[in-house]
Structure formats: structure tokens, C-alpha cells
Amino acid sequence: MVNHRRPVLGRVLTSAAIGLVLATTGAGLAQADGSVAPAAPQPRAVCPPTPLWANTGGASASLIQYDNAGNTISTAPLVRDYGDIAFSPNGSTLYGINFPDAATLYTIDPVDGAETASTPITGPLAAVTAINGLTSRADGMLIVGSFATSQIFLLDPATGVSTLFPASFPAGTVSAGDFITLDDGDILAFGAPDTTSPSPVFRIRPDNTVIQIGTVPQTFGAAKSAGQVYAFASNGDINQINSLSTTASTAPLPVTTVKATGSGFYGATSTQDAGTCVAPAYTIVKKATPAGKTREGDTLTYTVTVRNTGTSAASGNFSDDLGDVLDDATLVAGSVTSTSGTATVTDSTLTWTGTLAPGATATVTYKVKVDSPDNGNRRLTNIAVPTAPGGTCATSRGCTTTVKVEEKCDKPGHGGYGDTNGYGDDNGYGDDNGYGDDSGYGDGKSRTTWMKPTAVTH
Incomplete structure (x- = not known):
């Protein structure tokens, strides 16, 4: 019998509960109506890369976004432990299901980790504990697994109504924590025979037959990016599964550890787990004020605007090399600000990191003063x-x-910079008409006041 006390579940049951590595690519699943299953769809073009998201639990429950090399893009605190997380097929909604007790489906803001809604679960899943697998199907339904049963479930996220999925894990095997739709239409599912053994990996065919194709290190979550499946292991490793057999096997699948994070993973997801081809998209636009020309001693304001132009939450991270600015100017102390996210300057490089909801923008500003x-x-x-x-x-x-x-003009009688017509005021700048001030040409000594001087070309 599994001990459901939190200390045991924190890394063992939770990981096993979350670690069902199912790589699924949007071909959909056959219905349990007795009809002949449709032929498997043909493989399609590989999607562009998308970030991998994982959730940890315990005292420091967090939502972590990784790139495909396992580097952290963003983190946000979570208000509770979730057995697993899953994006909707279009990436606009992030779901989480609580762990290990009463079944409730939550929607989570991927920007700050806050819960935005909750839906009680009804039907057969309502009586199940230790729910650890959650993945969207291409039609919007959620595939759900549990560490307490070999049965797999379907869940309507709009109503909370659950039903039995027409396939299950073999006897003696429960969910390890995830499902993914593969590009060939099969659903990849990671199982768990116990709390310590490697995770058996299964393909669920469109006709709902189930075959084991190998094993991977004990896995508590999985995500797919650009056709590649990443398994989030119980020891905190992010493992890339190098190939997925199409035939029955119990041998270890080839994996490459892309990052040893040491994190206590409870689940994982990406916007492509449902077999859809959702990818992040954001744009950057930058401007300087004043634009074009400036003078010694002037202060310039730089503004960088980042906009999420996609349908899913995305990081708008950027870097800005100021090396060719700071040889002529000095960064104004305290001038670096951002409307969201974090902007920092290290040596001569400004960086901004932050996650934006679809359609949201962030504005980063800083000022420099031109040397004189x-x-x-x-x-x-x-x-x-x-x-x-x-x-x-x-x-x-x-x-x-x-x-x-602008170059400074040092010729007598013409002061400093001159305007566009070449005339200076008493400080060396021309007025709007190009004439000098009451002292004449702007040098403070000339006595001609109403005669237009000759333009000086620099």
C-alpha cells in the first residue's frame, strides 16, 4: 500500500504521480463506441521549438519555464502542489490538478503562478486520489492518470465531468504522470510499477491497444518541443528521449540528460503536448529620444517595448549591448526601469527577463548622458x-x-554647435530662424544684431 503522507509523496509518489512521459502529437484518439479506428495520420512537418514548463512542490512549489537546453527562462511561485500541469491545445490556458487529495481542476496564470479559476471534478475521477497525469488532447479534452489506479480518464475542463478513457495501463502498472500526443498519432504514456523502478513507456494506438516500447529513468512529467520528447525525472534531471520505438520492447530507451536541475518535479507540459503546433511569438521595438542627433552634455532616453504576439504565454527576454553607447556617454544612475519583469545592467550589457500573457506588453527604459x-x-x-x-x-x-x-564649431563668432542653418545663439545654438541672439552671432562679443550672418558649414 502506498503511504499518502506528504513526506513520501513529495518526491516519490509525486514524481511517479507526475512522471507519466506521454508524447502526443495532435492526431486525436479513437472513441470508445465500437467503431473501426481510423487509419493513423501521416507524419507532418516538425513544429518550431517551444519552451518546456515544469512544476515543483513542497515548501517552494514553483512553475519553471525552461528552454530546450534546460536553461531556466522564468520562475513563478505556486500556491499549492499540483499532480501535473497541462496547456490547452492552443496554449492559451494552463491547467493544474491538485495533489494528492480531492480532485479539483485549476487554471493557472503562467506569468505569476496565481490561480484564476477552479472547477470541481465529478464522475469516476472524483473518487480517485493521487492524480498525477494531465495532458490536453487535440479536441480540448484532458487525459488524466493516477498513481492509485491503472485506469486512465478523460476530463472536460469546461464542466469538470470525467469519464473512463477507453484504454488503461496493464495490470500492476499505474500512471507515472503524463501523456503526450506524438506526431504519428499515438499517445505516449509513462507508467510506474512502484515508487523506485524505471518508468515503463507505452504507446496507445488510435485503436486503443497499448504496447510497451521501453523504459526510461523514473519519470514524473514530460513535455514535447519540435517533435522531441523530454522526460522530467524523479532525481531532477531533464532527459531527452532520443528515439521512440514503434515495436514492443522492455529495453531502456536511449536518453540524453540535457540538464541536471536537482529540482523536485511534480509535472511538466508544453504548448505542443496535444499534438498542436503552437509556438511562442514576441516582438521587440526600440527607440531613442532625441533620435538621430544629439550634443555633448545632452541626456538621451531609450525605450524598448516587448509585445507577446502569440496565443500562449511567452517570455520576451532580450539583451542590449551598450558598449558602443557608453564610449560616448554615461548611464544615468537609477534610470533603468521596467513595467514588468526584471531589467539589469552588468558591465555594458542590459538584459530583461519576463513572461507576458498573450497580447501583453512590457516597456523598459533607461537614460544616458553624453560625455562633455x-x-x-x-x-x-x-x-x-x-x-x-x-x-x-x-x-x-x-x-x-x-x-x-554633433561636432562642435569653435570658429570665432559662431559659438558652439549651430542650428541646421549654421547660426549660433549666445550658447552656440541657433534660434528657429538661424539668427544670433541680441549679442549678434552668439559669441557674446559681436555687436551686429539685425544682420543675418553667413552660414557656417562643418
Whole structure:
């Protein structure tokens, strides 16, 4: 008998409960109506990469977003332990199911981890504990597994009504924690014979037959990106499954550990687990004020706007190399701000990290003061570069700004910089008409006041 006390479940039951590595790619599943199963769809083009999301539990329950190399993109605190998490087929909604007790389906804001709604579960799943597997099907229904039973369930997220799935794990095997639709139409499911053994991996065919195709290190969650399945192991490793057999086997599947995180995974998901081809998308646009030209001693304000243009939550991370700015100017202390996320400057590089809901924007601003005298190259050029999946510049030049520092004119009688017509005021700047001030040409000594001086070309 499994001990359902939290200390045991934290890494063992939870991981086993969450670790059902099911790679499914949007072909759908046959219905339990006795009809002949349709032929498996033909493989389609591979989707672009998408981030991998995982949830941890216990005292520091967190929602963590990883890139495909296992690098952390974002983290957010969670209010409770979830047996697993799953995105809707279009990536617009993130679901979580509580663990290990009474079954409730929650929707979670992937930006800050807050719960936005809850739906009580009814039907046969309502009597099941230790629910640890949750994945969307292409039609929007959720496939659900439990560490307490070999039965698999379907759940309508809109109503909370559950029904029996027309297939189950073999006797003596329960859910390890996830389901994924593969590109060939099969559903990949990870099982658990106990709390310590490697996880047997199964294919559920469109006709609802179930075959084991191998084993992987004990897995508590899984996610799919660009046709590749990633298994989130009980020891905190993120394992890439290098190939998935189509024939029956109990041999270990080939895996590569892309990152040893040490995290206590409870579940995992991506926007492509349902077999859909959802990918993150965000744009960056940058501007400098004033634009084009500036003068020694002037202050410039830079603004970078990040917009999520996709249907799923996405990170809009970017970096901005200020090396060719700070040779001519100095960053104004305390001027770096952002409307959301985190902006930091290390050496001469500004970075911003943050996750945005679909359609949301974040604005990052900072200021620099041009040196006086300017001993640099008198050209301030910098580029904001997207660093998360799906990032692009809003236009071909939308991420780049170039501001020139005007040369100072030192000829007697003409002061400093001159306006566009070449005339100076008493500070060396021309007025709107190009005439000097009451002292004449702007040098403070000339006595001609109403005569338009000759333009000086620099």
C-alpha cells in the first residue's frame, strides 16, 4: 500500500504521480463506441521549438519555464502542489490538478503562478486520489492518470465531468504522470510499477491497444518541443528521449540528460503536448529620444517595448549591448526601469527577463548622458537582441538605434554647435530662424544684431 503522507509523496509518489512521459502529437484518439479506428495520420512537418514548463512542490512549489537546453527562462511561485500541469491545445490556458487529495481542476496564470479559476471534478475521477497525469488532447479534452489506479480518464475542463478513457495501463502498472500526443498519432504514456523502478513507456494506438516500447529513468512529467520528447525525472534531471520505438520492447530507451536541475518535479507540459503546433511569438521595438542627433552634455532616453504576439504565454527576454553607447556617454544612475519583469545592467550589457500573457506588453527604459567632451567615436549605436524562443524585431530595423553626436564649431563668432542653418545663439545654438541672439552671432562679443550672418558649414 502506498503511504499518502506528504513526506513520501513529495518526491516519490509525486514524481511517479507526475512522471507519466506521454508524447502526443495532435492526431486525436479513437472513441470508445465500437467503431473501426481510423487509419493513423501521416507524419507532418516538425513544429518550431517551444519552451518546456515544469512544476515543483513542497515548501517552494514553483512553475519553471525552461528552454530546450534546460536553461531556466522564468520562475513563478505556486500556491499549492499540483499532480501535473497541462496547456490547452492552443496554449492559451494552463491547467493544474491538485495533489494528492480531492480532485479539483485549476487554471493557472503562467506569468505569476496565481490561480484564476477552479472547477470541481465529478464522475469516476472524483473518487480517485493521487492524480498525477494531465495532458490536453487535440479536441480540448484532458487525459488524466493516477498513481492509485491503472485506469486512465478523460476530463472536460469546461464542466469538470470525467469519464473512463477507453484504454488503461496493464495490470500492476499505474500512471507515472503524463501523456503526450506524438506526431504519428499515438499517445505516449509513462507508467510506474512502484515508487523506485524505471518508468515503463507505452504507446496507445488510435485503436486503443497499448504496447510497451521501453523504459526510461523514473519519470514524473514530460513535455514535447519540435517533435522531441523530454522526460522530467524523479532525481531532477531533464532527459531527452532520443528515439521512440514503434515495436514492443522492455529495453531502456536511449536518453540524453540535457540538464541536471536537482529540482523536485511534480509535472511538466508544453504548448505542443496535444499534438498542436503552437509556438511562442514576441516582438521587440526600440527607440531613442532625441533620435538621430544629439550634443555633448545632452541626456538621451531609450525605450524598448516587448509585445507577446502569440496565443500562449511567452517570455520576451532580450539583451542590449551598450558598449558602443557608453564610449560616448554615461548611464544615468537609477534610470533603468521596467513595467514588468526584471531589467539589469552588468558591465555594458542590459538584459530583461519576463513572461507576458498573450497580447501583453512590457516597456523598459533607461537614460544616458553624453560625455562633455565626447572622446568616443561620436556615434551611439546599440541593438536589442531577443534571447528567448519566438522573438523577432518588429521591423527590419526595429531593434537598432543610432544617434550621432554633433561636432562642435569653435570658429570665432559662431559659438558652439549651430542650428541646421549654421547660426549660433549666445550658447552656440541657433534660434528657429538661424539668427544670433541680441549679442549678434552668439559669441557674446559681436555687436551686429539685425544682420543675418553667413552660414557656417562643418
